[in-house]
Amino acid sequence: MAGTFTTGLPGLDKVLKGVMPGDNIVWQADSVSDYRALVLPYTKAAQEAGQRLIYFRFASHDALLPDELGVETHRPDPALGFETFVTQVHEVIEEAGKGTVYVFDCLSELASAWSADQMLGNFFLLTCPRLYELETVTYFGLYRNHHASFALNPITETTQFLLDVFRYAGDIYVRPIKVQHRSTGSMNTIHRWQGDEFRPITHSALISEVLTSSRWPGLRADLRLGFWRRLFNEAQQTYDEAREGRCPPEKEHEVFSRLSQMVLSQDEAMLRLVNEYLGLADILDIRDRMIGIGLIGGKTLGMLLARAILKRHAPELYDRLETHDSFYVGSDVFYTFLIRNGVWWIRQRQRNPETFLEGLEEAQLRILAGRFPEYTLDQFRAMLDYFGESPYIVRSSSLLEDAYGNAFAGKYDSVFCVNQGTREERLQSLLDTVRRVYASALSEKALRYRAARGLLDRDEQMALLVMRVSGDRYGDKFFPQVAGVGFSFNPYAWHKKIDPRAGVLRLVFGMGTRAVDRADDDYTRLVALNAPGRRPESNFDEVCEYSQHRADYLDLAANRFASAHFLDIIRETPGIPLGMVASQDRSTGGGQGAAHRALT
Incomplete structure (x- = not known):
């Protein structure tokens, strides 16, 4: 040599x-x-x-x-x-x-x-x-x-x-x-x-x-699911013929309506929005990024509809969104998992208000130790190969979740996957996460919520939405510079010029978990949507006092979700654009270093 x-x-x-x-x-x-x-x-x-x-x-x-x-x-x-x-x-x-x-x-x-x-x-x-x-x-x-x-x-x-x-x-x-x-x-x-x-x-x-930018063939359902595959093959043919003028619009709409009830929703109110803002091309795109078959759930459908509405009515804002490359785990994967792992009959007791809390511990144990069919594992592996080691979040997207009148906020789990390690380690982390979200569907908290609203006898299947975590890497930390949650009604109008019906944002530095989960005595940045520059604080000293002090992030080295004080993060992590999120804290002497910054 x-x-x-x-x-x-x-x-x-x-x-x-x-x-x-x-x-x-x-x-x-x-x-x-x-x-x-x-x-x-x-x-x-x-x-x-x-x-x-x-x-x-x-x-x-x-x-x-x-x-x-x-x-x-x-x-x-x-x-x-x-x-x-x-x-x-x-x-x-x-x-x-x-x-x-x-x-x-x-x-x-x-x-x-x-x-x-x-x-x-x-x-x-x-x-x-x-x-x-x-x-x-x-x-x-x-x-x-x-x-x-x-x-x-x-x-x-x-x-x-x-x-x-x-x-x-x-x-x-x-x-x-x-x-x-x-x-x-x-x-x-x-x-x-x-x-x-x-x-x-x-x-x-x-x-x-x-x-x-690369051609993505999608996560096709298992080859043995002949009916599903045949139906989608026919839908693809119909779509192609319609684009070439060889298919009447009525036939395309008929195929779209049928698939909408198989994939998107069976709720009449949601289907009216689906018919107005989505089309056959959207369902074919979903098929290409779907693990298993079945419905995609309320949270996923809400996200897709929101993007479609924004694209039509505010294209200049839509163009500012990050490219969307999420994956969907169909609701039938959940059913198959329950049946194969001996949970189906336990779950049937939960339809009865007299017995809906019986057998929960056994069901949870079986779910957390459950196994998936090999063809589902193959699709999970393909999804992980697509994401590489980019962090993602597995979000619950049940049939009732985010539907009209039922927000289910915080009732089901959504779990971040830092997604570091070997391919097999990352697969095991994904499987554990999916099991955890599935188990949350049979939690006492979720079942009591359903019982209080008369929903125990309603069909509640758990689909999943797997989304890339938006953000950037700073050393061994990964987080977005700003994240938050929006509400359509602002119950705290701190000034007469604020319209409660315009809504409000809660913004945070780092992961958006601190804006959603208000579990400690820290603060967030409140933004009234009709008066974004009008703050609730009366002076800069109050701004500093009531500013966010701790932030959440993904620790890539430790492969876990983590929290730390804002000042510790910026001291340990170079490259953060502090001018976007922080100001000098004059109460500490007005120095230029990290120790003299406050989130504003």
């Missing part, structure tokens, strides 16, 4: 903690050109180092390496069948021996040639370990979101590196998904390629824009 191995890009080598003998590096990209952009510096570096470089050319796409580079090229033929192709490739590998550098065409075309994702996975299982044993370094390409788990699972489990490549606004971004035998500091972090550097991206808005 001549020299050491490298990607040919020093900044990328740094992200990957170096390239070692035996590394198989799989690149997932939307196009061959994006894969080629990484291949060229890699091959150039190998040639300059005097290493033997072999290119396996078998796909119909344009060549990755031009003939003028003089690269040793072999042309195994997948059309001759799986066994012959494997033999042709391995004969070359055995002859070349140790320390060789390899480039493979995009492997996705093998699945097409053999009409089976499973055979592509089998090829990788046969080839990747042998290349590792021979201490080679190999680049493979895959089309992102192109294959079933039959291909992706063996590749993910066997390769040393699995990375995503994105192209957005003219720049290339790289995200390591799997990094074996290395530090995981860069895992699941998107890096922008700028010159010789690969710089990490931490801002949630840019991360969302990069990820949503």
Whole structure:
């Protein structure tokens, strides 16, 4: 072996903690050109180092390496069948021996040639370990979101590196998904390629824009759910025909109405809003980001309707919203979970006002120890691969929640997932979180709320809304600069010019939990919506006295939700734009440091 191995890009080598003998590096990209952009510096570096470089050319796409580079090229033929192709490739590998550098065409075309994702996975299982044993370094390409788990699972489990490549606004971004035998500091972090550097991206808005710029096939329900899949396939066909003028509007509306009652709501009042502001395209978008099947619940529907209303009536405000890339866990996943874990019959007692509190402890224990079907786990894994290590929140979205007349505020759990660690650790954290939210549906607090409102006999299924946490990373802390909660009525009109019907905001620095959960004696910033500049305090000393003192954040190092004093946070965390949220506290002497700041 001549020299050491490298990607040919020093900044990328740094992200990957170096390239070692035996590394198989799989690149997932939307196009061959994006894969080629990484291949060229890699091959150039190998040639300059005097290493033997072999290119396996078998796909119909344009060549990755031009003939003028003089690269040793072999042309195994997948059309001759799986066994012959494997033999042709391995004969070359055995002859070349140790320390060789390899480039493979995009492997996705093998699945097409053999009409089976499973055979592509089998090829990788046969080839990747042998290349590792021979201490080679190999680049493979895959089309992102192109294959079933039959291909992706063996590749993910066997390769040393699995990375995503994105192209957005003219720049290339790289995200390591799997990094074996290395530090995981860069895992699941998107890096922008700028010159010789690969710089990490931490801002949630840019991360969302990069990820949503790539084609996303959605989280399709399990293949055995034939009726659901057939219905959505027909809906997609109807939508396409309507766009081409080959389908009457009445048919499109008929399909939309049917799916609305399957996915969005069965409440007549909500369906009137659905018919006014949503369409078939919106339901198809939901399908693509849905785990399981069933209804998406009241909270999710309320969020989607609010965005649609804002888009129609205030597009200038809608354009200021972060890109929306949430996921939805259908209500049927909840039912299936209860049935498979022996909770169904316990839950039936809760429809009776005489027995609705019986068996709760047993039900909670069974839920918290419950298991999910493998096809649901596969969809959870796909969602986690999309989010990477970005924090998210799992929010309850039951059928009755946020419906007309029933806010259910604080009755069901919503849980933050800091989402750090290995893929398996992050999956276990997600499963524990889902179980916790499911268990809250059978809590005494929630059941007493339903009983008091005569809702025990109403169908109450628990769907989930999984949302990216908005914010930015500051060192090992993640939080938004400002968060809050809005109310449509302001019960505390502190000045005659304030209209209670205009509503009020409670704003906080850091996570919005302190605006929602008023559990201590700290303060929030109150904003009357018709008079936002009119404060309840009469002077600056009162502003400082009644300002927020503690803030919540996500501790990325400890992988947990945390709280600290505002002054401690800004002292430990550089880069916070204090001019947006704080002023100098003159009562402490008017100094310029962090100790002399107050949230205003």
